[in-house]
Amino acid sequence: xxxxxxxxxxxPPHMGHVALAREAKRRFGLxxxxxxxxxxxxxxxVDTPAEDRLALARAAFPGDDVRLDEHPRTVDMLxxxxxxxxxxxxxxxxxxxxxxxxxxxxxxxxxxxxxxTRPGLGLEELSNALNELGRPDRIELFPxxxxxxxSRELRNRxxxxxxxxxxxxxxxxxxxxxxxxxxxx
Numbered sequence: 259x260x261x262x263x264x265x266x267x268x269x270p271p272h273m274g275h276v277a278l279a280r281e282a283k284r285r286f287g288l289x290x291x292x293x294x295x296x297x298x299x300x301x302x303x304v305d306t307p308a309e310d311r312l313a314l315a316r317a318a319f320p321g322d323d324v325r326l327d328e329h330p331r332t333v334d335m336l337x338x339x340x341x342x343x344x345x346x347x348x349x350x351x352x353x354x355x356x357x358x359x360x361x362x363x364x365x366x367x368x369x370x371x372x373x374x375t376r377p378g379l380g381l382e383e384l385s386n387a388l389n390e391l392g393r394p395d396r397i398e399l400f401p402x403x404x405x406x407x408x409s410r411e412l413r414n415r416x417x418x419x420x421x422x423x424x425x426x427x428x429x430x431x432x433x434x435x436x437x438x439x440x441x442x443x
Contacts, residue, residue, distance in 0.1 A: 259289040259290065259342050259343060259429070260286060260287070260288055260289055260290075260335060260342070260343045260344075260345055261288070261289065261290045261291075261292060261341050261342050261343060261344050262279075262282055262283065262286065262288040262290065262291040262292065262345050262347055262372075263280055263292050263294060263335075263341065263344050263345065263346050263347065263369070264282070264292070264293050264294070264346075264347040265293075265294035265296060265327055265332065265335070265346075266294075266295070266296060266299075266367070267295070267296050267299050267302060267311065267409070268293075268295050268311050268314060268315045268318070269304055269306045269311050269314075269409050269413070270306075270311070270314045270318075270319075270354075270407075270409055270412055270413070270426060270434060270439070270440075271314055271315050271317075271318035271319070271409075271410060271426070271427075271430060271431055272405065272407045272408075272412055272425055272426050272430075273400075273407065273424070273425055273426060273427070274286050274404075274405035274407055274408075275318065276318055276319070276427060277350045277402055277403055278347060278349065278374045278402050279291060279319060279322070279347065279407055281374065281400065281402045281403075282345075282347045282372055282374070282400070283308070285372075285400050286345060286372060288345070290323065290425040290433070291314050291323065292322070292323045292324075292325065293319045293322050293323065293324040293325070294326075294327035294335065295308065295311050295312045295315045295324065295325070295326050295327060296308075296327050296330070297326050297328045298328075298330055299325060299330065299337065300330035300331055300360075301305060306439060306440075308326055310437055310439060312324065312325075312326050313433055313437070314430050314433050314434065314439075316357045316429050317429035317430045317432070318426070318427050318429070320429070331357070331359070331360040332346065332359060332360070332365055333360050333361045333364050333365050333368075333402070334360075336364075336365060336369055337368070338369040341368075341369070343370075344368065344369035344370070345369065345370050345372050346365070346369050346370070346371045346372065347372050347374065348371060348372070348373055348374070348423060349374050350373055350374060350375045350384060350399075351370070352373075353387050353388075353397070354384065354387050354395045355383060355387075356371075356387055356391065357390045357391060359385065362391060362392075363391070363392040363393060366391065366392065366393035366396040366397070367393065367396075369396075370396050370397070370398065371396060371397045371398070372397075372399075372400055373397060373398070373399045373400070373440075374399050374400060374401070374402045375399050375400065375401050375402070384399065405425075407425045412425060412426065412440075413440045416434060416439065416440035416441060417440050417441060417442070422434075
């Protein structure tokens with residue numbers, strides 16, 4: 259039984275995140291998808307409270323196991339639980355930076371990594387990243403349809419009063435409005 263693990267700040271989760279999860283389920287025949295909302299991500303500043311981001315992620319990924327991840331680093335999260343055949347789902351930009359993660363080889367010892375590729379990061383950059391890792395055999399690339407959206411732009415759109423229709427799931431847009439998120443930026 260393969261468990262897909264998709265972590266992030268999800269501030270907010272957008273259709274690119276949903277597309278990545280959907281394609282990973284299809285491509286790898288995942289038995290289960292666990293979406294981990296980083297409580298305090300080590301790699302970026304997040305101002306939106308974790309409980310709000312958790313609610314948004316639950317709206318974006320209905321039917322999946324969505325939970326809060328109190329571990330600031332992936333290696334700690336993997337060590338803390340007994341995952342069944344874990345497959346980490348990441349974007350190509352994260353693979354390019356993977357060698358700078360805490361204990362990247364330990365991560366690869368504990369889990370396989372599925373990397374969603376999209377235009378903008380060339381194969382040369384990805385090949386260089388793979389060659390710098392001790393276990394490139396534990397990484398598999400898979401293409402996804404690109405979505406021209408980033409969470410930062412979505413927060414800015416909401417703050418400016420612009421629509422986000424089609425860029426986030428309808429349930430996410432409703433939850434953002436209900437909670438009054440991103441308006442005071």
